[in-house]
Amino acid sequence: MKHTYKTIIYALTFFSATVIGISSAFAQKTVITGTVRDAVTKETLPYVSIFFNDTRLGTQSDLDGNFKISTNEDYNKLKFNYVGYDVLYKTIMVGQTQKLDVLLKSNAQSLNEVTIIAGKKVRYSNKNNPAVELIRQVIENKDKNQPKAYETVQYKEYEKMLFSMSNVSEKFKSKRIFRNYQFLFQEQDSTKIGGKNLLPIYIQEKLADQYLSFSPDKSKTVVLAEKQVEFDNRFIDNQGMKAYFDRMYQNINIYDNNISVMSNDFLSPIANSAPTFYKFFITDTVKSEAGNIIELSFTPRTKGDMLFEGKIYITMDGNYAVQKANFGVNKHINLNFVRGMEIALDFEKNTDSRYYLSKSNLIADFGISKNKGIGFTGERSVSYDQYKTNVEIPDTVFSGKKLEVLAGATKRSDTFWSQNRLDSIPAQQLKIYSNIDTLQKLPSFRRTVKLVTFALAGYWDFGPYEVGPTNTFYSFNNVEGFRLRIGGRTTPALSKRFYFENYAAYGFKDEKWKFFLSGTYSLNNKSIYKFPQNYIRASFQRDTKIPGQELQFVQEDNFLLSFKRGVNDMLLYNDFYRLDYVKEFENRFSYTVGFKKWAQTPAGGLIYTNAATNTDITRLNTTELSVGLRYAKNEKFYQGKIYRTPIIDRYPIYNLRYTAGIKGFFGGEYNYHNIMASVDKRFYLSQLGFSDVRVEGGYIIGKLPFPLLAVHRANQTYAYQLNSYNLMNFLEFVSDRYAAINIDHNFNGFFLNKIPLLNKLKLREIVSFKAIYGGLRDENNPEKTNDGVYKMPTYENGLQRTYSLSKEPYMEGSVGLGNIFKVLRVDLVKRFNYLDNPEVSEWGIRARVKLDF
Incomplete structure (x- = not known):
């Protein structure tokens, strides 16, 4: 068997105790499903924004106007908001499952960029579709909105990666087996992906200077500082785990034709062939200091394909650049174990009025079950600063290895990190470093790790010597007949x-x-x-x-x-x-x-x-x-x-x-x-x-x-x-x-x-x-x-x-x-x-x- 998923299980070694009795997730108090339609034509409305009361806890209707939203809180109203329609509030019954048929009334206002067609439902087509024409303009202008449009680019990059057990119920958290581990659990905003209760188990940070030259193509990464949670290397390969996470959570460039996420290639919504595989809709016009921004929603034509869905915001200043993007995956996607995924990209205007990526955030929640039970959430955020273009970079910078780690990069002080991070980090996340150190000193945890290692790797650790692998202890063939084998190997101990x-x-x-x-x-x-x-x-x-x-x-x-x-x-x-x-x-x-x-x-x-x-x-x-x-x-x-x-x-x-x-x-x-x-x-x-x-x-x-x-x-x-x-x-x-x-x-x-x-x-x-x-x-x-x-x-x-x-x-x-x-x-x-x-x-x-x- 390949070790693709086994790697994640290794990162969660202390989670192995959950096999003793995995609890189900929180029971949802209030569940509302329904369909949103035009009050006159009865046409279903896609991508209607739906929120509880005046919170930002919400969802969108899908391409067919259907929606589902749930909460554990005592919210009693839903707000429906859609461009060209009056805002509608619907009273809901707290703590019950119910279905709504929502009718929105047109407010008789229109935007130049939006064409509202009433009457019989028109089959989606690329032909004469202003949204498709807009995305073709974005595709046509891709080259000038990427770093390779310059001769040189340099910037500072700060990366943070965080992994946690997610969807942890109070009942599970209170189990006797976790009596000594309560200091590990953290709470987050319940509207975020992964649920309210988290058990963080891994964090890594890196600060680096990046140098790019495109004539000829050269690159250099100088790592100024890096740190990560260190597990006992007898059981977990810390560097290997880091390499695997880096492969799953790569840098996201929306201008690339394909974006690698979770070891899969997804077609970008602005890939050259995007209009063939995506449906596009102009859903809003936003005014900002930079001028008019068009909100463009997109969804897969086939919901199971390796495609994204969400929104991108396009500048109308002639560059047709992406100014912001928020997208994820359809719930029907042919992707295993992924309960949810959210990607957010923010861009800032450069001195030449073009845009560069200033921050990206990718968060994904995994689980055996799509909706229930404990899972695993991984989040990678990257911030960029001190962005400079067409500044001459000496050839000496590119000499030597493409990746250079400065001496002492792994030993930077807390003061250095607090002064040089390009993004804020909550105090509770910083506690993960010390929490894991404390955890590994607990005898009960060490015993659990030993059992999990034996179950997954097939070796039983005796310190300086380990016995295994277990799958070879017994076999048979026509010449040897019944065959027994026992063996092992020494360890770095x-x-x-x-x-x-x-x-x-x-x-x-x-x-x-x-x-x-x-x-x-x-x-x-x-x-x-x-x-x-x-x-x-x-x-x-x-x-x-x-x-x-x-x-x-x-x-x-x-x-x-x-x-x-x-x-x-x-x-x-x-x-x-x-x-x-x-x-x-x-x-x-x-x-x-x-x-x-x-x-x-x-x-x-x-x-x-x-x-x-x-x-x-x-x-x-x-x-x-x-x-x-x-x-x-x-x-x-x-x-x-x-x-x-x-x-x-x-x-x-x-x-x-x-x-x-x-x-x-x-x-x-x-x-x-x-x-x-x-x-x-x-x-x-x-x-x-x-x-x-x-x-x-x-x-x-x-x-x-x-x-x-x-x-x-x-x-x-x-x-x-x-x-x-x-x-x-x-x-x-x-x-x-x-x-x-x-x-x-x-x-x-x-x-x-x-x-x-x-x-x-x-x-x-x-x-x-x-x-x-x-x-x-x-x-x-x-x-x-x-x-x-x-x-x-x-x-x-x-x-x-x-x-x-x-x-x-x-x-x-x-x-x-x-x-x-x-x-x-x-x-x-x-x-x-x-x-x-x-x-x-x-x-x-x-x-x-x-x-x-």
Whole structure:
């Protein structure tokens, strides 16, 4: 399973106690629903402003004039306000659920910018629509209203990020388990997103100078000060958590065609293609010191799509710039766990009468249930000041790293922060720093964290040593039978320089012990699981492996992968002696240098037979030296307890590996050269979703038996593997040269969102295509020669089991549904060719657990 949602759960470790009994949310005292119409034409009115009494607690009617509003307070009136209509007050019954049919009367006043059409409802159209004409003017003038319109831009930036448990009921707050934690709870304005009671658990702040040059393009960020809540690093990776939140809450530029929020790309309301996907309405004209401002409301044409809804305010001074924006998402959007989202952007006039972003605020409330129960609220606000344009910036500013953190930036005093913040911060939010420090000293909290870490990561912490992972304790296969395993690894509590990992396993059918032992020395005095890595590791492993099985993020003896389809009796007993050096750089370039001595023994239905002598080979020995290069621009990742998980972004990842086999060196039997290269990239296609694409190729030089060739990644489990061929059998194809492409496209519900009733399930369409083309040179093909090669494996009935790809590329594709119950992806997979090979399936159903927003 991917760790997308797991990251948030880690940030809420002390919240784990809620599994003992999650309370429901506050019961709403007063709930009013209804429809707003024109009193004469009975036409429904969209975007009518609706408030309780004279408060700012309110909502808007939707595109069809419908609304719903609720409160816990004793308000007895609703105020309805709409441009061109008289203000209407309606008396409501406190503490009851009721439905209103609201009729607004025209006040016979009109604005030049607004055309009111009475009579029969007119179908929405872009043609002859003044709102669409206005948004086209905004789009046409986008370039001159962005920072890139200048030669240089520099400004100061202050960022605050706050995360809290939300919608906490008084009943839940009063539970005995929270008796010692009352100092954590805070109250907020009940009209704000997330509810009245909050339990803040994380805050971070950053103050930086930003420098931008657009001729040529250069940028530099100088971090002057930063601070964040620090959790116990034995359980939570503070830097990884920060990187993940930064990915979810990125800077918002409304002038970009696509805006990244919650790891999804949303089409901007002023994107070039916005009139195709949005409906626009001129809803007000506002007079200000800057002149007339047009209020433009917008909503998705299809409510489930990754689109915003809200209002933008456009200047009418000839710049057609955005002066302010307030928007969120439709309640029917195909977005998981998001109860509500609000984005507010404020712009200020520059000295040249153009506007720059002065403040942005993004707040989102998450929860398992859309409306009830405890949730999680995240808020990111950014303030900008000292905005300067076309001021010459010395080249020395851009020298060195693009991101520079000044010495002492993480140790600024409270006085420094109070004098330099660009925005005010409530005293109760500042208490979060000390509150979390106090919380982590409580024994009950530490016990809770330990239990949650064990449940989520599968390791039980004993201080200097932790036991796990639990999902490998038991598994089975046809050769080993029932298999038990126990192991663990040391932690930084033992040493920040030395790390050890080990396990022992026993198969009750083959009656053999397997074990692993490794020792690692950190060369930069950091945990070997932290970026940037710089360590040397020596290890020995005696264990089994299925040829051609490559798993993503899970151990091969994971219990759930014990269930396999078809004939699955081929296994290798392996002895690995390894020595590896890993070095990562801040620019995300890394290299590895390795030595491996490998002895492999076939088992079960796998037999190595010398093609020349027709004798069985019981042991194959090789010795390898390897160099691997990797570059992943701007890569960020979250460090879990078992592995480090990259946070997928739009930047490509390049891999290049060279391996040399050396005959006679530590018993190696063959000389060979193996070169492999790959590129992975995610392509965001706006409303059409995104594609994950992998292109890969390899070439092996040398005269070799098939076990040393490229054994293509197969999958005989019922789990859908992204980078394996899901209807290919283990060891079905081998090559000494190959090229492959893998395309996995997620439409994010683009089509299903438009089908009535079905759209309520919020399913997401997925299609994939995989192809690999390769072959064997005559010197490595046992059908062409018997000198120095092994016979290809066969089944018990004598049918051939392993083939080359010399005829045509192997191809398979799938169509699937994702987001089933928000966690499951199911694919119908079709194999397109090589259907005459024995024991193959043309069709198959595969499933994958995938938790996403």
